[in-house]
Amino acid sequence: MSSGPAGQVTGSSIRPPLETAPHAPARRSLRTVDGVTIEAAYDPARGTRDGAGGSLAIVVAHGFTGGLDRPHVRRVAGVLGRDAAVVTFSFRGHGGSGGRSTVGDREVHDLDAAVAWARELGHARVATVGFSMGGSVVLRHAALHGGTGREHEGRTAARTDAVVSVSAPARWYYRGTAPMRRLHWLVTRPAGRVVGRYGLKTRIHSRDWDPVPVSPAESVPLIAPTPLLIVHGDQDGYFPLDHPRMLAEASGGHAELWVEHGMGHAEHAARDELLARIGAWAASAAG
Numbered sequence: 001m002s003s004g005p006a007g008q009v010t011g012s013s014i015r016p017p018l019e020t021a022p023h024a025p026a027r028r029s030l031r032t033v034d035g036v037t038i039e040a041a042y043d044p045a046r047g048t049r050d051g052a053g054g055s056l057a058i059v060v061a062h063g064f065t066g067g068l069d070r071p072h073v074r075r076v077a078g079v080l081g082r083d084a085a086v087v088t089f090s091f092r093g094h095g096g097s098g099g100r101s102t103v104g105d106r107e108v109h110d111l112d113a114a115v116a117w118a119r120e121l122g123h124a125r126v127a128t129v130g131f132s133m134g135g136s137v138v139l140r141h142a143a144l145h146g147g148t149g150r151e152h153e154g155r156t157a158a159r160t161d162a163v164v165s166v167s168a169p170a171r172w173y174y175r176g177t178a179p180m181r182r183l184h185w186l187v188t189r190p191a192g193r194v195v196g197r198y199g200l201k202t203r204i205h206s207r208d209w210d211p212v213p214v215s216p217a218e219s220v221p222l223i224a225p226t227p228l229l230i231v232h233g234d235q236d237g238y239f240p241l242d243h244p245r246m247l248a249e250a251s252g253g254h255a256e257l258w259v260e261h262g263m264g265h266a267e268h269a270a271r272d273e274l275l276a277r278i279g280a281w282a283a284s285a286a287g
Helices: 071-080 107-120 133-144 178-188 190-198 216-222 242-250 272-285
Strands: 008-010 026-031 037-043 056-061 085-089 125-131 162-166 228-233 256-260
Touching: 026 107, 037 107, 056 071, 056 107, 056 133, 056 272, 071 085, 071 125, 071 272, 085 107, 107 125, 107 133, 125 133, 125 272, 133 162, 133 216, 162 272, 178 190, 216 242, 228 242, 228 272, 242 256, 256 272
Parallel strands: 056 085, 056 125, 125 162, 162 228, 228 256
Antiparallel strands: 008 026, 026 037, 037 085
C-alpha cells in the first residue's frame, strides 16, 4: 500500500494557541486520502513534567471495536495528557467515523490524517501510541513514513517522532487463541459482521484484503531510526508472548521491549501506572 500524502482536515482552519487551548476536547472531522470522514478530538496538555509538553502531541490509535468516546480510550488520553497534548480519533467503521473497518489495512490512512492534524495544530513533535489493531497500524504507519532509506518520503506531515505499539500481533491471520478464533468469525462471516454492526457498533468491510498488507513484523525493520517501544502483557489472551518477541527480534535490537507482568490485552488492561510510563517514554524518545 502506498502511503500517499497526508489526510486533509475538514473545517480546521482555526489553530488554537497551544498554551491557551480549552480544557474540553476540540472536535474535528478529518478526511482521509481515500475519502473517508474520520471523527477526531484534541486535548491540550494539562501540565507536563519537563515543561516541554506543548511541543509534543501523542496520537492514540485504539483497538478493534473501540472509539474515541469509549471510556477506556478517554482514560488513556487522560493519563497521557500529563506529558503531552493528545489526539484521539475513531478508526473507519467505528464510532462516528464513516466507512467500514478493514481491520488494520486502510486504517493507516486514518492515522495519517490524525497525525497530520496534530502537525497542523503546531506540534513540532508527534508520537503514536496504538493498542492491538491500533498497535499494528502504528507500526505499519511508521514504516511507511520514515526509517532507513526513506528520508525524503518521511518528511511528510504524517511522519512520527516516536512509536509505541501495545498488545499488537506480529503476523496476520493468527487463530491460535479462542478470542482470535471468535474475532475471525466476526470479521469473515456475514452473521459475524451483523453482530459486529449491531452488537459491537463496528461496521466491518465484507471484502478480503487484496493485496494483503505488509505484516507488523515485516514493518518493524523499516521504522529505524525512529524510536520504537513494544509493550505486551504476559497474560494477554489474544496474542501470546511470541508475538512481541518476534516484533522485537525483527527490529534488530532497535526496539525496546516491555513485558508487563499480570497484564492482559490492550487498553482495557493497561493500568494508569503503565500509561504514565508510556507517556514519559514518548516525551523523552520524541526528542
